[in-house]
Amino acid sequence: MTDANIDTDTGHPRTARAEPTRQLSVEEVGDLARTVIGNVEDVIVGSHDAIEHIVTTMLARGHVLLEDVPGVGKTMLARAVARSFESSFSRVQFTPDLLPADVTGVNVFNQQSREFEFRPGPVFANVVLADEINRAPPKTQSALLEVMEETQVTVDGTTHRLEEPFTVIATQNSVERNRTYELPIAEVDRFTKRLRLGYPSPDAEAAMLGRVAGTHPIETLDPVASLDQLRGARATVAEITVEAPIRQYVTRLANYTREHAQLGVSPRGSLALLRASQARAALDGQGYVTPDDVQHEAEVTLAHRIRPVSSTDETGREIVRTALSTVRVE
The missing domain is CATH 3.40.50.300 (P-loop containing nucleotide triphosphate hydrolases)
Structure with missing residues (x-):
């Protein structure tokens, strides 16, 4: 007879599951x-x-x-x-x-x-x-x-x-x-x-x-x-819903930083911006992300990940601001 508290597949004690x-x-x-x-x-x-x-x-x-x-x-x-x-x-x-x-x-x-x-x-x-x-x-x-x-x-x-x-x-x-x-x-x-x-x-x-x-x-x-x-x-x-045009917009912003800096925004940074935009949408009572949410979160989420080509170039914040004013929203 098998002990109900033992996992028959692994032979290890079962772990109690927390209430969802x-x-x-x-x-x-x-x-x-x-x-x-x-x-x-x-x-x-x-x-x-x-x-x-x-x-x-x-x-x-x-x-x-x-x-x-x-x-x-x-x-x-x-x-x-x-x-x-x-x-x-x-x-x-x-x-x-x-x-x-x-x-x-x-x-x-x-x-x-x-x-x-x-x-x-x-x-x-x-x-x-x-x-x-x-x-x-x-x-x-x-x-x-x-x-x-x-x-x-x-x-x-x-x-x-x-x-x-x-x-x-x-x-x-x-x-x-x-x-x-x-x-x-x-x-x-x-x-x-x-x-x-x-x-x-x-x-x-x-x-x-x-x-x-x-x-x-x-x-x-x-x-x-x-x-x-x-x-x-x-x-x-x-x-929170993130439609394909929003995901593409975030990707274009990240690509802009990669093309205009020695080190641009990583895919981890793109994901961070997307999640931050979801949280911003929820704070405003929206069940979906808008370009305004992305733009609100972009500077504080992306700028610190950017390394300019030289010290005389634009800072990370300036590169993000330029990206926001340049990259199209579709």
Whole structure:
């Protein structure tokens, strides 16, 4: 007689299947996104567009790179977004002596069982804040390549899957060039969007000072969305209709960058733009992607993937802007 808990094909114990997540309607996705954005704005003042971009990136199953000068609120923004969801959160402070195993995890020998046991690293969370990621050398930065692309970690030949949803929000110091490392191109390409916050307006800065004069609002920020809601929203965004003319438009934009730069947008970048456009459409309550959605997301999604021919050429942002004004919409 066969044990009902044993898989007869593999001989291994059966794995209990989780209950399927309820998929949200497009309207519910938009409401959820706006609720989270409003919650984050209780902490972060004057960065509505950046908050919106981070939330849509999470809906698009992507990752975000925040690059700017120190002190403009990059880390606080990432923390506020993470706290708006009832999800697991971890923070990795990248330093020059940080090792790859400090990020992904390591096998440790158990004296009692006489076996090696895997101790997960801080990447095993739903939202991971990689703070000042470019302070660690490329070897350590590369520890994120597999997990960002495949949502898994391989240690000593054994692959460990992470729980979905999974998002990396990384901050990057753009000032101290002589004390930081350049991010590998392969890693930069894995970030769906690169955002810059900039300095707040005088009114926004005055409002911010008023909020943090006593207890910082991040300390009392409550979640407004569950993990199941986020999963359901991501499933809905993945099914937003993308007609063939839109796919062809995205392809033509990517090809333009390849023809006008030393390194243009990769197919991964095209896919990132398509997914970001789906999330943008859902935020606006649409069940289909329009050229306006693509154009809204193109600059922050494509520019960081482009390497001009020389330093005197157009920047990645300028190349994308030229592409948007040149490439036809059919």
